[in-house]
Amino acid sequence: MPRAKLTVRIPDGHWIRDVSTTYPDAAFRVSSVLPGPDVVVGVLELTAPKPVPILAAIDEREAVRNLELLWTREGTALFQVETSNPSLLAPIRRAGVPMETPFAVEDGAVTWELTTSADRLSALSDTLEENAIAYRIEYVHDVGAGPAGRLLTDRQREVFLTALERGYYDVPRETTLTAISSHLEISKSTCSDVLHRAEGSIARWFAAEYVGRRER
Template identity: 30%
Template sequence: MINARFRIELPETVWIAEVSDEFPRATFRLLSGYRTDDTALELGEVTAERPADVVEAIRSHPSIDDCDRLQSEDGRALTKYETSDTDLYEFVELSSLTIEFPVDVRNGWFEFDLTGTREELDRLQEVLDSASLSYELLSLVGSAESEGPLTDRQREVLEAAVREGYFDVPRECLLEELADDLGVDTSTASVVIRRGESRLVKWHLTGSANGRLE
């Protein structure tokens, strides 16, 4: 699995792009939302010097059908609104991803986190390239296979090898002793250890247990 954070330029036609351009120092945080037919219901937070002005700009935008300010305090306002602009959800459907909240918007750009497979990440980049949208990969905080680099059996054998001192220098446990402790023959223990070591090395160097260095 991959955990990544993207920063993507909003299309000018999206309502939040217009409002964030009008208030470039404000931060918009989409806390939750879902689409129902031709509209989307969303819960959003605004952080700004004068959040009431930003909320009023949201309420008066043609794409906003309804807007309620739920909470307001110095520099922050929480709003619930309905919008006819569902481009964000259509974009997500094209990339076959789910929305991970919160989604942050600042000065015409939005940032979001993605957790998925390498194939899903590649598909997202294809969608962005075909849409001619400017984007940045801000971080790639983790990369591993969905079930880890090791099979259950490999993990079991390697954990026993570490526990018994098979990898210590000098060795505190012979292969024959480890195999006997596991209840397998020596050749089986040797094969499982070699394959597990190979998968760990490839995973560490390439991010995939089956990867190759280019």
């Protein structure tokens, strides 16, 4: 079962994206959340040099139905918010991936750590891509597996191995992205994106495993 960490750019128009990009020095930590089809209730911790003006900006957002300050001290505030815009959590709900808290939001991006099946993780990736939501997979670890099984999602592994087996990495190349995407029955842009993410995961693993080891 994979455990993954994703950094996802929050869609335009979401209150927490607008506020966190307006105040890039602010950090939000969502400690608990109750998602629904039309409303989301969450408890968040805000860390910022001056949290009070940020809370006021949140309360002014049209999608925010209610904001209740639970406590505050210098540089930190804990508050509960009820919002009518559940789009931030919609991809997770659609993919059927269990929500884990706490998670962080900074400068328009949310970081999720998730433990789920490979199929549901792939469904989440598909949902994000279908909705043109930019994201980056920081890592995928197969719980209980060795290092070789922790690098890629099932879909990334399929695309990468297909490219490898068909000679995409040979010199000279024996195939093209167009041919690979046609074989896998996916678009060329999707094939390129998935392959690029797989290559990035492999490169980061190699750098951490071998380059980092040589420097120690």
